[in-house]
Structures are given as C-alpha cells and as structure tokens.
Amino acid sequence: MEKNTIDLSNFDFGPVLEKIKSAKKIEDLTGPGGVAQLILKEAMEQILKAEQKEHLGYDAYKKEDPLQSNSRNGYYSKKIKTSKGSLKIDVPRDREGSFEPQIVKKFQGTDPWVEKSITSMYARGMSVRDIQGQLQEIYGTEVSPSFITSVTDHVLEGIKEWQGRPLESIYPILFLDAIHYKIRQDGKVISKAAYTCLGYTLEGKMDILGIWIAEKEGAHFWLSVLSEIKGRGVEDILICCIDGLKGFPEAISQVFPQTQIQLCVVHQIRASLRFVSWKDSREFIKDLKLIYRAESLELAERELENLEGKWGKRYPSAVKSWKSNWHHLSTFFSYPPEIRKMIYTTNLVESLHRQFRKVTKSKGSFPTDDALKKMLYLATFNIKGVKQGKQGWPRILGQLELIFGERISEKRN
Numbered sequence: 001m002e003k004n005t006i007d008l009s010n011f012d013f014g015p016v017l018e019k020i021k022s023a024k025k026i027e028d029l030t031g032p033g034g035v036a037q038l039i040l041k042e043a044m045e046q047i048l049k050a051e052q053k054e055h056l057g058y059d060a061y062k063k064e065d066p067l068q069s070n071s072r073n074g075y076y077s078k079k080i081k082t083s084k085g086s087l088k089i090d091v092p093r094d095r096e097g098s099f100e101p102q103i104v105k106k107f108q109g110t111d112p113w114v115e116k117s118i119t120s121m122y123a124r125g126m127s128v129r130d131i132q133g134q135l136q137e138i139y140g141t142e143v144s145p146s147f148i149t150s151v152t153d154h155v156l157e158g159i160k161e162w163q164g165r166p167l168e169s170i171y172p173i174l175f176l177d178a179i180h181y182k183i184r185q186d187g188k189v190i191s192k193a194a195y196t197c198l199g200y201t202l203e204g205k206m207d208i209l210g211i212w213i214a215e216k217e218g219a220h221f222w223l224s225v226l227s228e229i230k231g232r233g234v235e236d237i238l239i240c241c242i243d244g245l246k247g248f249p250e251a252i253s254q255v256f257p258q259t260q261i262q263l264c265v266v267h268q269i270r271a272s273l274r275f276v277s278w279k280d281s282r283e284f285i286k287d288l289k290l291i292y293r294a295e296s297l298e299l300a301e302r303e304l305e306n307l308e309g310k311w312g313k314r315y316p317s318a319v320k321s322w323k324s325n326w327h328h329l330s331t332f333f334s335y336p337p338e339i340r341k342m343i344y345t346t347n348l349v350e351s352l353h354r355q356f357r358k359v360t361k362s363k364g365s366f367p368t369d370d371a372l373k374k375m376l377y378l379a380t381f382n383i384k385g386v387k388q389g390k391q392g393w394p395r396i397l398g399q400l401e402l403i404f405g406e407r408i409s410e411k412r413n
Contacts, residue, residue: 041087048101052092055099070096080104081143118143118151123378125359152374159377163210167229170236170411171199171207172400173342175349176225177243178217179356181372182365189365193217194356194376195225198349199237202412204393208352209234211376213369219247226255236411238404239331239339241346243267244321249328258407262331264346265292268322275318276311284311284318291322292344297333301326336399338392355379 015038023034053059056070063071075090091101100106121131128145135143178193193216197209209229214221222245237259242248249261269288276284287307294300304322312319322329332344342348359379366372390396401408 041089045089048089048092048104051101052094052099056094070094070098078104118148119155119378122148122152122375123359123382125362125375125379127362153370155374155378156370159373162377164232167209167232167234168199168201168207169233170202170238170408171209171234172202172238172397172408173241174199174209174237174239175241175346176222176248177346177349177353179353180217181360181363183213183369183372184365184367190215192369192372193221194372195221196349196352197225197229198352200390200393202397202408204390204397206348206390208380211373211380213372217245219245219251222248223251223254226252230255236407238400238407239343241343241349243346244271244325260331260334261328262343263325263328264344265329265332266345266347268325268329272318272321275315275321280311280315284315287311288322292329294333297330300330300333335403338396339399342396 019034019038049060052072056072057068060072071094073093073095075092078089078091080087080089089104091104093099117135118131121134122128126134128148131148132143132145175198176196178195180191180193182189183192184190193214195212195214195217199207199209201207209232210225212221212225237252237256239260239262240252240256241262241264242252243264244267249263252259252261269285272288273281273284287303287310290303291300291307294303304326308319308323332340335343356376356379359382360372360375363375366375397408
C-alpha cells in the first residue's frame with residue numbers, strides 16, 4: 001500500500017467552486033474564509049484521512065480482519081493558525097488513541113510558517129504588539145502576546161548553542177567593542193553593555209564570535225570574554241583593535257600575550273577633544289590628522305612633538321592622552337597601507353553596532369537581558385557583509401604571513 005495516498009475522488013470541490021463563482025474581489029479568493037482557506041482546509045483533512053488509513057491498514061468501511069480491535073472513531077475539531085488565517089479542521093480519531101497525525105501533530109496549533117514569520121519580524125525590531133497586529137491585519141491570524149514571546153523564546157536555545165560553538169584556532173584581526181542599552185532590572189531601568197567580538201578568519205570572512213550582556217563595560221569583564229573564547233578554541237589573535245578603556249590592553253595581554261594591540265584612533269580623537277574648546281577644535285583636528293595620516297612612524301612622532309609644542313600648554317590633558325597612549329595608538333604604522341586602513345579604527349564593529357541600532361531603535365528599554373539577546377542574535381542573520389569575504393584579502397593575508405610567519409603558516413596546514 002502506498003503511504004499517505006490521497007483519494008482525490010473524496011476531495012469536496014463543491015464549496016470551493018461555489019466560492020469561486022461568488023467571488024467579487026481578490027479578498028474573496030485569498031482572504032479569511034476565501035477559496036485559498038477552503039482548499040487548504042480540505043487538503044489538510046484529506047491528508048489526515050490518508051495518514052489514518054496508513055495507520056489502520058484499511059479503507060473506511062472495509063475492515064478485512066474482524067479480530068483487529070482498532071478502528072475509526074469519528075473526528076474532533078482543531079483550530080490551526082496558518083498564513084491563510086485561522087482554520088478549523090476535523091481530525092480523525094481511532095478507538096485506541098494510537099493514531100499520531102504527522103501533517104498536524106497532536107499538540108500543534110500553529111503553522112511553522114507563522115512561527116518563522118514571527119521570528120523574522122522580531123529580528124527586524126518589531127514589538128510584540130506590532131507583530132500581533134501585523135499577523136491579524138495581513139493574514140487574519142490571531143495570536144496572543146504570550147504566544148509570540150514563547151515562539152521567540154525558542155531562539156534562546158539557538159543562542160546557547162551559537163554562543164558555545166567551537167571557534168577558529170586563529171583570528172588574524174579581531175575587533176572588540178561594546179554598545180549600551182537600557183534594560184529593566186529589579187523594578188528599575190539601568191544601562192547595560194552588549195560586548196561584541198567581531199573578527200576576520202584566515203579565509204577573510206567576518207565572524208561574530210559572540211555577544212555578551214553585562215551591567216557595565218570594564219576591562220575585568222573583557223578579560224572573562226577573552227578567556228571564554230580561548231576556551232572555545234582560539235589559540236592566537238594577531239592584531240586586536242579596541243577602544244581606550246582603561247586596563248583593556250593588559251586584559252588582552254594576560255590571555256593572548258603575543259597579540260599586537262591597536263587603540264582606535266577615532267576613539268582617541270573624541271576623547272582628546274573633550275579637553276579642547278569648540279573654537280579651537282577644527283584646527284586641533286587638522287593637526288591630529290598630520291599625526292595619524294603620516295607616512296611613517298618617524299614622521300608621526302615628529303608631528304606629535306609639534307602638537308605638544310603648539311597645544312601642550314593650552315590643552316595639556318588633550319595632548320597628554322596622545323602621549324600616554326602612543327605605544328598602542330601607533331601600532332598600525334608597522335603595517336602596509338592595506339592593513340593600516342583596516343586596523344587604525346574599530347569602525348568595522350561600530351558599523352555592526354549601527355546595524356544593531358536600526359533593529360533596536362524602537363525599543364526604549366528591554367524587559368530582560370534575554371529579550372535583548374534574542375533581538376541582537378536574530379539581527380546577526382540579517383547583517384550586511386557578514387557572509388561576504390574581505391575584498392583583496394589574499395594580498396592582505398600574504399602581507400600578514402610575511403610579518404607573522406609561522407603563526408599563520410602553521411594554522412593554514
């Protein structure tokens with residue numbers, strides 16, 4: 001007997017044909033109670049009957065073995081939320097209760113497509129209320145806020161697996177940065193940091209290593225993040241690009257002592273400008289450009305001395321921050337122009353955060369850490385450029401291999 005054979009002679013086309021005859025507009029075909037719904041309902045019920053026939057082993061009213069105890073036992077009604085709206089279908093029963101429908105399982109009340117739609121809308125930053133209204137308005141499907149939350153909560157299992165997955169043994173370039181959000185906790189709204197690790201693999205592909213939520217950004221927490229990624233298989237990082245957070249370089253060196261550290265020049269410019277009056281800021285920036293755009297480290301250090309001579313007495317704190325951080329600010333001068341352009345700023349991870357902001361901009365605050373995790377995790381699947389390779393990567397990797405030698409070649413073999 002062929003499995004799930006549907007007898008089309010039993011397909012009741014009467015109501016469908018009547019609907020088609022009386023259709024005046026497209027909604028009569030595609031809307032709630034329309035032709036599409038009727039066809040879907042009839043198709044589902046016919047498949048259920050075919051599944052029951054396969055289970056029992058005989059057609060309706062054609063029981064061949066009188067000793068067989070199990071038999072058909074009528075129907076029960078079930079409401080299914082689908083992309084065509086809510087459907088009420090008749091599900092066949094058997095006397096022993098052993099029949100397990102497959103097309104619509106016993107405790108299934110929602111078409112998986114609807115669940116995928118909910119997850120997709122949530123990933124694009126839509127609120128639970130907006131998703132509820134969208135499903136009702138477009139598909140005529142009613143879902144409760146608690147159901148939407150339960151669907152998106154399934155994502156937490158995926159987050160746990162993703163956040164614990166094995167990582168590459170080496171990342172030539174890694175960017176570390178945090179973005180801040182408001183989250184409700186203990187009856188108050190507080191600021192928390194979402195820590196992001198974004199790196200390039202040896203193949204030149206971008207990889208988001210993970211996203212961590214903590215109450216505030218600090219070097220101590222970054223130390224725990226770095227220790228975690230090491231435990232997930234990362235043995236080496238060639239260059240790490242970070243902001244000017246105090247103690248950050250030391251935290252990296254504790255876990256990856258061979259890693260070259262580059263402080264973000266853009267962050268440093270912003271930090272130093274806090275000590276410069278508005279009327280002098282344009283000229284001060286112009287002098288800073290002579291430093292970080294210099295052709296060589298020697299020229300850059302000469303311009304830094306010129307900066308100190310010109311502005312040191314008027315804005316000592318602004319100049320001092322460049323002098324005290326120069327060891328890690330000047331790292332990029334050791335590399336060819338293609339690599340310099342990539343590492344002198346944390347622009348890559350900040351671009352990722354800007355795309356996160358687009359998704360979360362409608363949220364004044366998040367009810368829990370998990371709610372924020374779900375949205376950021378789902379957003380990673382829609383981030384532009386993550387799945388693309390870095391343009392000109394073979395040349396960049398070749399330059400890195402000349403500089404770092406066996407640290408790369410051993411990992412490529």
